[in-house]
Amino acid sequence: MDELDILKKDWNKGNDKYPKLSYNEIYKMILKKSSSIVKWIFIISILEFAFWLAISFSFKGTSYSGKLEALDINHILIPFSIISYGVLLYFFYLFYKNYKNISATDSSKTLMENIIKTRKTVKYYVIFNLVSLVIGAVIGALYGFNHNPEFSNKLDLATANGEVFKFYAVIIIVIILVLAVVIGVLLLFYWLIYGILLKRLNRNYKELKKLDA
Numbered sequence: 001m002d003e004l005d006i007l008k009k010d011w012n013k014g015n016d017k018y019p020k021l022s023y024n025e026i027y028k029m030i031l032k033k034s035s036s037i038v039k040w041i042f043i044i045s046i047l048e049f050a051f052w053l054a055i056s057f058s059f060k061g062t063s064y065s066g067k068l069e070a071l072d073i074n075h076i077l078i079p080f081s082i083i084s085y086g087v088l089l090y091f092f093y094l095f096y097k098n099y100k101n102i103s104a105t106d107s108s109k110t111l112m113e114n115i116i117k118t119r120k121t122v123k124y125y126v127i128f129n130l131v132s133l134v135i136g137a138v139i140g141a142l143y144g145f146n147h148n149p150e151f152s153n154k155l156d157l158a159t160a161n162g163e164v165f166k167f168y169a170v171i172i173i174v175i176i177l178v179l180a181v182v183i184g185v186l187l188l189f190y191w192l193i194y195g196i197l198l199k200r201l202n203r204n205y206k207e208l209k210k211l212d213a
């Protein structure tokens with residue numbers, strides 16, 4: 001239980017042991033907590049971006065990187081990466097803007113509106129990351145099917161054995177399973193990090209509603 005919860009519990013009970021809080025004092029405490037939460041959402045999103053960027057650079061010079069270069073897929077990967085990074089930078093701007101707006105809020109109604117905006121921004125951010133992952137995987141798989149000599153050789157062998165349907169079915173199932181595992185891990189991460197922060201932010205929103213009731 002944090003400082004705000006303790007003080008609210010004994011707010012105006014008539015017990016001289018605890019300080020009586022005014023509306024403005026409780027509002028300022030909720031504002032401070034909300035501002036801190038949104039600041040952490042902004043910081044964590046930047047750290048997450050830096051982590052994935054470091055992972056992508058770590059693959060440079062590896063056999064995986066060599067296979068990608070052999071596919072000559074840069075004319076697809078580069079525009080896709082530029083668009084993705086551009087959208088992510090826009091989300092970082094929105095997170096920072098939400099933080100500044102909440103920090104400068106001067107009324108409970110405006111603070112509640114900014115909390116709702118922040119929750120929506122995080123939701124769209126998570127959706128964008130997951131959709132980008134799926135789109136990137138689909139594009140990579142389709143391009144690999146059409147331009148990978150190793151895949152073509154296996155397809156020719158499957159065709160000769162009359163197992164084309166089985167061949168594609170196995171590949172599709174593997175791709176779906178891998179995506180399901182990766183998306184599951186990401187959802188768990190988002191739930192543990194952003195979910196907890198949003199839950200606290202939502203609790204502040206409910207407190208503001210009760211404060212204005």
